[in-house]
Structures are given as structure tokens and as C-alpha cells.
Amino acid sequence: EIVLTQSPATLSLSPGERATLSCRASQSISNSLAWYxxxxxxxxxxxxxxxxxxxxxxxxxxxxxxxxxDFTLTIGSLxxxxxxLYYCQQRSDPVxxxxxxxxx
Amino acid sequence: QxxxxxxxxxxxxxxxxxxxxxxxxxxxxxxxxxxxxxxxxGHGLEWMGIINPRGGTVINAQxxxxxxxxxxxxSTRTVYMELSSLRSEDTAVYYCARDYSAGRWSxxxxxWGQGSLVTVSS
Numbered sequence: 317e318i319v320l321t322q323s324p325a326t327l328s329l330s331p332g333e334r335a336t337l338s339c340r341a342s343q344s345i346s347n348s349l350a351w352y353x354x355x356x357x358x359x360x361x362x363x364x365x366x367x368x369x370x371x372x373x374x375x376x377x378x379x380x381x382x383x384x385x386d387f388t389l390t391i392g393s394l395x396x397x398x399x400x401l402y403y404c405q406q407r408s409d410p411v412x413x414x415x416x417x418x419x420x
Numbered sequence: 421q422x423x424x425x426x427x428x429x430x431x432x433x434x435x436x437x438x439x440x441x442x443x444x445x446x447x448x449x450x451x452x453x454x455x456x457x458x459x460x461x462g463h464g465l466e467w468m469g470i471i472n473p474r475g476g477t478v479i480n481a482q483x484x485x486x487x488x489x490x491x492x493x494x495s496t497r498t499v500y501m502e503l504s505s506l507r508s509e510d511t512a513v514y515y516c517a518r519d520y521s522a523g524r525w526s527x528x529x530x531x532w533g534q535g536s537l538v539t540v541s542s
Contacts, residue, residue, distance in 0.1 A: 350528045352465075359515055359532035360465065371520065371530065403465055407527035410481045411455075411467035 318342050320404050320414035327419050335391040337417045339404035344384045348408065351380055351389045354401045354416075363402075364389060394419075422446040424516055424533035431539045437504040440536045442516030449497040450474040453519040455529055456490060456501045458512040466512075470525065471499055506540045513537050 319342040329335055339349065347367040352360035362371040364380035367387055377392040391398055404414040427441040442454065456468040469480035471490045478490045489502040499516060513535040520530035 352529075359517075359535055360529070361532075362520060362528060362530050365520060365526070365528040405465070405467075405529075409479075410483075411527055413465040413467070415464050 317410060318345060318406050318408055318412055320406055320412055322402075322404055322414035322417045324417060325415075327417055329394055329419065331394050331396055333394050335389075335394055335398070335419055337389040337391075337402055337419070339382075339387040339389070339414050341385045341387075341406060345406045345408060347383045348406055349380075349382070349387050350405045350407070351378075352403045352405065353398075354403065360403065391419075422518065422531045424518060424531055426514075426516060426533040426536045429537040429539070431541065432506050433542055434507055434540055436506050436540075437502060438506060438538050439500055439502040440514050440516075440538070441498050441500050442533050443496065443498045444518070445497065447518075448522075449494060451522045453525050454492075454499045455517045455519065455527075456488075457515045457517055457529065459515070459535075460509070460512040463512075468501070468514075470519070470527070472525070473499065503538075506538075508540050511538065511540045 321340045323338045349367045351364040354360040368380045379390045381388050402417045423445045425443050430438050450473050453472050455470045471478045473492045480488045487504045492499045515535050516533040517529035518531040520526050520528040
């Protein structure tokens with residue numbers, strides 16, 4: 317099973333700042349990585365797939381990069397609604413998720 | 421507009437089974453695979469399995485292989501997840517989620533249901 321390790325566990329920033337979240341895979345997964353946002357009491361929302369493609373309706377301030385084992389989600393200029401939990405996910409068998417980064 | 425509506429909260433005793441439904445609308449049911457994911461209180465996300473509604477093919481995570489049954493009813497556009505031999509560690513919110521890509525198994529989760537809380541307690 318591929319383990320995804322997200323860092324940092326918590327990221328404290330202010331609106332307007334730039335956020336950089338990391339996800340490291342225990343073995344190479346090419347570009348087979350997604351990022352999700354989850355707010356309290358809500359289901360996750362797909363932000364990025366295939367490491368760098370924005371899902372439908374996702375604002376351009378969200379961008380993803382990386383391949384192999386190291387991946388990054390960048391939020392260019394934080395809006396108040398961006399403060400949430402973020403998970404990465406890889407799609408090899410079995411699908412696994414990272415433990416999450418809390419953006420506060 | 422795509423909608424996935426799940427059944428309500430359930431309480432079960434250890435050793436029992438639970439069946440959660442996910443009724444879909446707003447798209448061609450047989451064109452997209454559906455996943456089940458769970459989230460224990462205060463914990464992260466855990467993928468459980470996937471079903472192709474077109475032929476009914478199911479792939480379950482090995483962890484749940486002998487306890488998880490995923491089925492579908494094309495006439496009602498509904499997918500079901502049944503988990504047996506429940507234990508306290510199965511207490512979680514269970515989500516169904518539609519695969520992001522039509523016609524193939526991308527294993528990215530695009531649209532999600534609202535979640536169904538299953539509580540296992542004696």
C-alpha cells in the first residue's frame with residue numbers, strides 16, 4: 317500500500333497570503349494524484365486531479381504540481397473560504413489518502 | 421445538476437450489518453463508476469470500493485474484502501453498500517462519490533453524497 321505523507325499538519329496564514337501544501341508518496345505514482353478540500357460537516361470536494369489539472373469549477377488560484385513522489389498544492393492568494401482541511405489522494409491499488417493538512 | 425443522496429443515520433450493535441443507499445440523479449447512471457469512502461470521527465478518509473453500474477463489476481479494498489458488498493439497481497439509479505460483522509471501529513461517516521471521468525475508472529472522486537453516519541455501539 318502506498319503511504320501519502322502530508323506536511324505541514326497545520327498551516328497558519330492570513331487571507332491574501334500564499335499557501336503551499338505538500339504531499340509525499342512512499343513510492344513513485346507518476347502524476348496519479350488528486351487534492352481535495354473538506355470543510356466541517358461537508359463532504360470533500362475535488363480540486364486537482366492528475367497532479368496539476370483543476371477540476372470543473374475550481375478557481376485558478378488553486379494549482380497543483382509535482383510528479384513521482386513529491387507533490388504540491390498552491391493556493392495563490394487565500395480567500396476566507398479557503399480555510400479548511402486538504403487531503404491528497406493517489407489512485408494505485410488500493411486508493412489511499414494522506415492524513416490531511418489543516419489550513420487555519 | 422448531479423446529485424447523490426444517501427440514506428440516513430444508522431445505529432447498529434457489534435456483529436450486525438448495515439446497508440447504506442446512494443440514489444443518483446442528473447446524469448446517465450451507467451456512464452460513471454461510483455465509489456464508497458468512509459471517515460471515522462476526527463480521522464481521515466478511507467477508500468472502500470468501487471462499482472461499475474453498467475455491468476455491476478465491483479472492486480473492494482482488500483481490508484474489507486470479506487465484509488463489504490456493493491450492489492446497484494439500475495432501475496432506481498441507486499447504489500448500495502452493505503458492511504457486515506460490524507465493530508466499534510466501523511463507526512464513521514460513509515460517503516458515496518461519483519468517479520470524475522465518464523466511461524472509465526479514473527479513481528478520482530468528483531461528486532459526493534452528503535454522507536451517512538453509521539454508529540456501532542452495544
